[in-house]
Amino acid sequence: MPKCLLANERAKPTTLATSRALPAQRSVSPTDCLPYVPVAGSPITCPQSPMTWLPAPNDLTLLSDEVHVWRFHLDRTESELQDLEVTLSGDELARANRFYFPEHRRRFIAGRGILRSILGSYLGIMPAQVKFDYEPLGKPLLAENLQNSGLLFNLSHSQNLALCAVNYQRQIGIDVESVRPMSDVEGLAKRFFLPREYDLVRSLPDEQKQNTFFRYWTCKEAYLKATGDGISQLEQIEIALTPTEPARLMKLPAWSLLELVPDNNYVAALAVAGCGWQLKCWQY
Numbered sequence: 001m002p003k004c005l006l007a008n009e010r011a012k013p014t015t016l017a018t019s020r021a022l023p024a025q026r027s028v029s030p031t032d033c034l035p036y037v038p039v040a041g042s043p044i045t046c047p048q049s050p051m052t053w054l055p056a057p058n059d060l061t062l063l064s065d066e067v068h069v070w071r072f073h074l075d076r077t078e079s080e081l082q083d084l085e086v087t088l089s090g091d092e093l094a095r096a097n098r099f100y101f102p103e104h105r106r107r108f109i110a111g112r113g114i115l116r117s118i119l120g121s122y123l124g125i126m127p128a129q130v131k132f133d134y135e136p137l138g139k140p141l142l143a144e145n146l147q148n149s150g151l152l153f154n155l156s157h158s159q160n161l162a163l164c165a166v167n168y169q170r171q172i173g174i175d176v177e178s179v180r181p182m183s184d185v186e187g188l189a190k191r192f193f194l195p196r197e198y199d200l201v202r203s204l205p206d207e208q209k210q211n212t213f214f215r216y217w218t219c220k221e222a223y224l225k226a227t228g229d230g231i232s233q234l235e236q237i238e239i240a241l242t243p244t245e246p247a248r249l250m251k252l253p254a255w256s257l258l259e260l261v262p263d264n265n266y267v268a269a270l271a272v273a274g275c276g277w278q279l280k281c282w283q284y
Contacts, residue, residue, distance in 0.1 A: 050261050053283040067277050070164040071262050072114050072284035074107040081106055084113025087127040111162050114284055115155050118164055122151055135228045154225055163268055173226025175218040176268035185209050192234045208243055214267050219247045219257060222271040
């Protein structure tokens, strides 16, 4: 892992109001949930199978040295969608109504509604009270009146699956992709990746090219989402990986990068500024 300094500051823990936004669940130990402490020189293997995602305990807290990642599915019942839709803002509803396909509209409502539910629980407010501002390239962040909480987040979705990463103070980005067949994976790799990355994709057997392409893509995208830069910068972010070794951000020693396998036929990556944090992952 890259060499970087541990974070010494600790923010006040926040207890989630799970009785309002999250269903009551049995208490569980987050150590069963693939905890990860990125420290220089830590051994880590490339993830090959889906991780275990645990239900959130009633006394869940977020500490300053923790990163929480939530997994949730976007295909919800009509009743659930109605409850989520009433929490959205006017501009979110307008955006939802611009989708041509009903499936995309429903998934957008689910994604933004569940995001509001998760963030509202950390902030101690109702989902409808969560307000957003947007960076120039469209990245959402908490509105100015909520930014003193120090809570930072990032959301990603692909097909029916979404991931939301939350922490205090550290820049954070997450990306998830469904691993799916593509007719010109080598051409896309040549267009968006650095020469040595393209050479690796091209050298692999056909059955490994798709997965490796999406591993590169999610790692680059996670970092660019954390910094707020657009995908036009993809070819400027160098990632080192192999089919059996985990990805590393090259020339960016102040950042941690962690690959995730959220479900079968999905890959994901999490980029976080700094080291010395612990991962806890939860199922919404």
